Amino acid sequence: MNRVKVPDIVVSRLPVYLRALQYMAANGSITTSSQELGDKVGISAPQIRKDLSQFGEFGKPGTGYHIPFLIEHLLQILKVEHVWDVVLVGMGELGHAILRYQGFGNRGFRIVACFDNDPAKIGELIADFKVDDAEKIVEKVRARGTKMAMLCVPASAAQQVTDKLVEAGVKGVLNYAPVSLTVPPDVRVQYIDPVIGLQRMAYYLQDK
């Protein structure tokens, strides 16, 4: 695909549109408008039209968007029309919950291996996965060619594990550890820290 440089803030909204469209499709809808989609995701209709116009002509004035057509194109744009392999590091309580989560496969991702450094956990079977030794991350991830990882280790271990994942060729890290990571320019990190979300909301709450 010939790509123009699209601002990251636009890219960040595409998965939200896709999720809402898939939800509408699952509920039997065939067409939608930027207005209806905007109401569902809390983004203005003109913003949605502008965002999507960066990638082509998807809607028609009067009739709006054909949902399956727009979903198909968003899957292509986001490169999730096929399923990406992901490795998971850190098999604590959260790692367990993620491993058992059923919501990845139908949205473009599947966990293919999981790692921990706790001898008590290595070799354990969790949801049909055998926990691998974290010492083997570089070797095993590189051998599989996996490009994405989810990180559920303690903050104190997160950078060290990230360095190993990067060495193994991983280009995208979804980081659940509450700490900022340093990575080379060709590697991306997305952060999931519930406290960051709570603190952002606390700012707007009335003083106690």
Next chain:
Amino acid sequence: MNRVKVPDIVVSRLPVYLRALQYMAANGSITTSSQELGDKVGISAPQIRKDLSQFGEFGKPGTGYHIPFLIEHLLQILKVEHVWDVVLVGMGELGHAILRYQGFGNRGFRIVACFDNDPAKIGELIADFKVDDAEKIVEKVRARGTKMAMLCVPASAAQQVTDKLVEAGVKGVLNYAPVSLTVPPDVRVQYIDPVIGLQRMAYYLQDK
């Protein structure tokens, strides 16, 4: 506090600065510079100086920022110098992991109650919490005056539960369900959906 209107994008970065500063403080640092802080969080030094200048004068040219002083002010700005009560709805695998997570208390939040609608779970003791009946959300949350909630229910139930939380007076919802929520203008939602993060990264990965 007399507040000027600060852009949401600036507010969104403050918790990230705070987290990095607290990490530095825990490792014994007393002062830092916008350059050092920027390297840690992946944000440029001028951007950090500009963001912080919206709230006052925190740094000195040449000596930089006094970390405990800046932490104290960020805690005040974000209103997390005291601990906020939070309720948790949905006691599946993820709800369990969140309830057991030790990382809230020292960052401004504590879970005070949890709810589920599954008769098999209601009354169960999890990490010293008794699971309450989701039917009683409005009554119990209102009685406590809790203003924040974490939502770990299936997507199909998320809007309905949110409506109850809003009715109970909740003003901030951290939503783990993979669906956009509709709330009144005085209520804020923060989304945690790992697939959104993975899809954002997939966009930037080389084609397979």
